[in-house]
Amino acid sequence: MPTIFIDGQELEVNEGENVLEACLNAGLDLPYFCWHPAMGSIGSCRQCALVQYQNEEDSRGRIIMGCMTPVTEGARFSLNAQNATQFREAVVESLMLNHPHDCPVCAEGGECHLQDMTVMVGHRDRRYTGKKNTYRNQYLGPLIHHEMNRCITCYRCERYYKDYAGGKDLGAQASHDHLYFGRHEEGLLESEFSGNLVEVCPTGVFTDKPFLKQYSRKWDLQSAPSICTGCAVGCNIAPGERYGKLKRVHNRYNHEVNGYFLCDRGRFGSGYVNSDSRLDYAGIKAADGSFMAVPQQQALDTVADWIKGKNVAAIGSPRASVEANYLLRELVGDKQFNAGFSDSEAQLMAAIRQILKTTKALNPSIKHIESADAILILGEDVTNTAPRVALALRQAIRNKSYQLAEQMGLPKWQDAAVRNLAQDQRSPMIIVSAMDTRLDDVASHCLSMAPDKIAEFGVAIVEAMAGESTSNKQAIKVAEILQSAKNPLIVSGASMQHWDIVNCAVAIAESLCSKKTSAMLSLCVNEANSIGSALLMPEEGPSLAQLIDNSPEVLLVMENDLERRLTKQQMQQLMADGTQVISMDILENATLGASDLVLPVASYAESQGTLVNMEGRAQRHFPVFEPSAERLSSWQWLLKIGAAIGHKKISKLQDFDQVVAACAKSHADFAELTKAAPDNSFRDRGLKIPRQTHRYSGRTAMNAGVNVHEPQQPHDNESPLAYSMEGLNRDQPASLTPYVWSPGWNSNQSLQKFQAEVDGPLKGGTAGQRLIASTGKGATKKATLAAVEMRAKHWQLVPMHRVHGSDELSVHTDEIAQLAGIGFVALGVAVAEKLGVTEGDGVVVATADTEVRLEVCILSRVAKNCIGYSAGYKETLALEAGSLATLSVAENWQRRQPQMIATDKVATSPVIGEGDSAHV
């Protein structure tokens, strides 16, 4: 480790890092703008200036940029030399020349890196008397607000959006002091990761639009460490609440999971928590079919009365916490408990559970995925099913450029130089899918095949790798690519609901393992706690079909909309059977409507629970605020129900920690569940971790409109966090970091004060606990390829997941619903031409049992005999993956008005003013 001197102070620094990183690691405050730990240095803002001296005698030195200067043994620098501090102040002064001075009405105010740096360098008075440049803003869709006047031209947005996230439609325009960052014309930002611009931009050019509608300052938000429930990746988030409303979701750093970035579903998809269709009170269905609100105790008494001594079955949920599912299983017993997957998914999840437990391949964290140097994706549109993984894959393909840079002796953080060196050379990424995926643009090979053919192709790859003769040249090529890699990664998943594809992915990964040690296998699953539910799925439990056929006297449904799991006939059968259905959920849905008794459940933001992500990492989310009305967490309802009926085991459990301990004790898979986060007894210097900032305002006025006598702050007796300002948000375990703030660093850049070192894990370690350790015996099963028999003029239905729209809960957020649009069928150009339809027209998709009218979406590559349909949309719930369908043009179809969405694609009629001529 080299030693450098900063202002005479001797520092041991890491080999290969730059001086800015060295300073930040040493806890020194060196201002910066354009450098970002995940994106490296380009030296464009000139803010991190220091003085470097030739040797001990040199007293003049020269100004260098910290982020562009590698550390060398014995190098001498000064942070506080007068010319360095003057230089840094002058840089901020010039950045402020065009600043609109609108901080009071800027959503970045109070968490603005530009404000922090301006204060840090000591710039105060404006000397420039000339006029300020101004810019027109753009409409960038419902998620991002644009205010170009605030720009300091650091290029972070463009580098993030284009270079890091692979977006195409945002960039720098014009030149010299006319520089502009935006789209070529107004319209929705197409990237699924556009929301990160809010956090990447050091000032207020890009701000969170939904948050702006109900804005509160950062210091006024009550936050808690939480986990995104949008998909199975389990990104760590920090939602903020004020006045009983969930205001926004910010990224919470987890070194091994999401790092600095979230997808737009995670960031903007929590609006449903404030939805009007939330349940407030328990309800009992009256004779006329309407619900009558009843107090909590009456509801509990009724439930106890109904289920005591009866034949009770229960359906759990892969979007509810481990604890809630565990209690439900205990309540009704293994033989009456269904984990809540649809029957086809349940089989697949049982298989995936087995794979994760036994595979020879490495089950990677997202951080690990970024180290892959060859990627094979089988059947999965990762950007839409596990978005944050796709962002990691986009970084993994840069490993080629890092290899080249290493040969040249270039450090990895020299971002512009590394990109320049590599040009278009990327690590290979092979995508085998039925149709377009959102990673096609960076893939080295894209192959379109029907789901069955993908499995066949997988078998051919395994054969080719084993040296068996195969006629499939593409498979041989893919096998060669994978075998020549050091860290090959195979990605597949449950979204196609096709067991053979997953099995082939395992086979490929494991046969790579036999030659190399570190092949990785990442399997995407559908919901936030899919793996947790799979681990809790009893071997002898009934399938949904069996459960309905048994027609239990009472059925308990927890946080599960059965309309998404059952066929229409099954649903009708269930309702006609005279089974008393008790369901508990967050939002109104078809299952609640058909139930006899409903219980209102707290959302993830109001409750505590553990979710197991796709890699098997158990992570805990804590309540951000107290649930209003009579909502309770599912596990709280179940504890109360257990106590009301005097259940032997459950009535002994009093609080959350006891539930966790009981679960850890009774299931070997969850033995380490208690390590997911500290329990209620955790104290830091005698106090719990505060959810509120030390500057939380309005405490004696916020409720004064109702009653001037201030209510006592709610007590949190279940978690190590307090609804309070008291306590320290410092040095705690990583899973208990509600927000980041450090003196002088009000923006999210203060994260570096929480990291053990720049871009490293947090000082408190890494949040979460991996539950599944593979035995390494191997999980490959001999593939029995069952191909769907094709019929003339029929197409095979392939599910297409969408970031905005496929998820059950987030789509109840206004902005997400707007982006989701309506259910669609995706056709190849040839099929569309044959039918005579264009994008936006209507088509009737008819399967053996149902017929639906859907909007047409046209794709550039579609496998033969396949059509895609929007999975998880309410219009397409009746469609089943893999079934055959016929197509006909829908009559009387009303085209939707062209949206301000993906303007590049939507053909809008040109507006022709007087004297203008239309462009030809």
Place this chain on the structure above:
Amino acid sequence: MLSELRTMWEIFKHSFTRADTVEYPEEMPYLAPRYRGRIVLTRDPDGEERCVACNLCAAVCPVDCIALQKDTREDGTWYPEFFRINFSRCIMCGMCEEACPTYAIQLTPDFEMCEYDRQNMVYEKENLLINGVGKYPDYNFYRVSGVQTGFKDKGEAKNEAAPIDTKSLLP
């Protein structure tokens, strides 16, 4: 002995001097315009609410007695949806006035705020807002600051040049 006599003399003398106290409330004392009494929200010279709901007053308040929520008008300008001061907690320190970037919140020389019911000490926006500019007759934040509003386009704020044409190559 001498000292006691002197004291009695001094007290006797005071019987003939003018009283410093006044017969409040019959006689009102003079309070300087900068006296820190009841808080008001003022309007800008154009008659609009000055408050832009920036939350700085609430943040600086040492007793946390100010609560507000930002909302947006149709033209994009910010204003407080509600603005509440709990005067039963207020210590009239004037820090909110100092923090206010728009001269919206001002303290007045009125201190007569006694109530029998403490709940009446909670003032909402309609109780706080006055129809005047208070101590600062000229200032309108939105005319100075570089944000687009209903009455001014980009480039029309103080010291601003017309919006840049990004398609032009001219300097």
